[in-house]
Amino acid sequence: MFIGRSEELFKLREFAGSVSDKRRLFVLKGRRGIGKTSLLKEFLADNKGLYFCAYPTTDDDEEALLEAEFFAATKRRVFPEGEEKGKSLSERFTRLLTLVEKEAGGSEFTLVIDDAPSLMRADSAFEDILYDFVMERWSETKISIIFSCDSFLSMDKVMGSEKGTRRWTKAYYGGMTLKPMSFYSVKDFLTGAATEEQVFLYGLSGGIPRELEILAEEYSRDSIEPMIKRGVKALIFSNEAVGTLPEDILEIDLREKSYYNRILATLARGLSRVNEISAAVKKPKDIVVPYMNTLMNLDFVVKENPVTEPNNRRKTRYSIVNTFDLFWYRFVAPHMDYIYSGRIDEFIDECVMPGIDSFIREVFVKICKEFVKGGGMGLPVTVNAVGNWWVNDDEKKTTADFDLVCSGTTEDEKSSLIFGRCYIGENKPVDMASLKGLIDLTKKVREKGEVDYYIAFSNNGFHDTAVTAANAIKNIILISMEDIVKQNIRNQTENL
DSSP, rough: OOOOHHHHHHHHHHTTOOOOOTTTTEEEETTTTTSHHHHHHHHHSSEEEEEEEEOOOOOOHHHHHHHHHHHHHHSSOOOOOOTTTTHHHHHHHHHOOOOHHHHHSSEEEEEEEHHHHHHHHOHHHHHHHHIIIIITTTTTTEEEEEEEEEEEHHHHHHHHOOOOOOGGGGTTEEEEEEEBOOOOHHGGGGGTTHHHHHHHHHHHHTOOHHHHHHGGGGGOOOOOHHHHHHHHHHHHHHHTTTTTSHHHHHHHOOOOHHHHHHHHHHHHHHOOSSSHHHHHHHOEEEEEEHHHHHHHHHHSEEEEEEEEEETTTTOOEEEEHHHHHIIIIIIIGGGGGHHHHHHHHHHHIIIIIIGGGHHHHHHHHHHHHHHHHTTOOSEEEEEEEEEEOEEEEEETTEEESSEEEEEEEEESSSSEEEEEEEEESSSSOOHHHHHHHHHHHHGGOOOSSSSEEEEEEEEEEEEOOHHHHHHHSSTTEEEEEEHHHHHHOOOOOOOO
């Protein structure tokens, strides 16, 4: 399945057509299942090139794999049968790259090496020879090269180690970390599901194409509960799930994951400040912070500050980036006893279903942020930042916040703040009392815009009192879940 990714394809095509001098290397990173291979093959469908995928092995076996891949793609052998005997590893790899050059034939040509760090580790000769081709022999050609990898840290080591600094950064043109897809990039793929099902399925998949594929068979017109149960079983417990579960992703880069799992489970419970995390995992703050930095480098965690106070360290908090990971560490990781004993139905009924409304609400908030950022409100405001605002009560150990706060600029250059609340899971329409609570909370915000807006998002409609207030007060906006799902927002990679 290949959907969306138009901006990412454009970047790759722009790179392939802009190679100059020695800057001819593009680096593509992203977690397993995020769609790197699909993107690269879609790119090569319209651009001349070759795709090689390395494998974690050594010297001769790695070279034999590359030769086999070259034959599969071109129907040409690197050496006539039998002639490869007695050839050194360096001779064989040099011959392979020479044939790649011939395949290019003087036109634009891209050599893609997936899992590039495995190639480098197989034998140092591979990196030495490849670097010489890229920097010297191909310097006057239109050949470009793409390194791709699941491992963030391994790729960073290739590009940023002492040897890499001296080498590959000289060839570096640019790079891209492939992110989960936004709701509006994939919502057309979810049209077989009812509105609330679309929100849940997107949240459970985390916008990861591999997970969306697994969930493809679970769309239905049934009630939400049976679909949730089928979706969880398919995504977490089927054979297809192996390799892309959050713990599998951590293992790609981390040798020891015990405290990382503990920290992520702590974040999933809603403890988001360093002192709270430190107390929960029983580690000093100066040890917790490096763990958090590693998780941020792996795109598991994001650090947040209030929109109006971006530099206030006392209000810094952390959260899990992807909703698939959030689901795992909120529901699965704390209840492994059910999993190990095979009590899957009991796990879903007793551990997942009681908290599913809260999870769906968090997914809905995420989609609402995307809706606002994409201009779905139709307000005369350019949104500059999408986030939140909160105040901490250390004595009561509570936090008061909105669901989203955006800063922006109106058409006449006035500053603007947009305050939003998401009302979902409540079996009643949003009334005037709810709107008043939203407006009253804004009084705690130190900084105000010259023009402020108040938005209520609801999956259960709006009471007549709320509709009357919105009609009378033009800066109150009411948005239903159906409005959000049906709206056509420009496709954008999910990065909220």
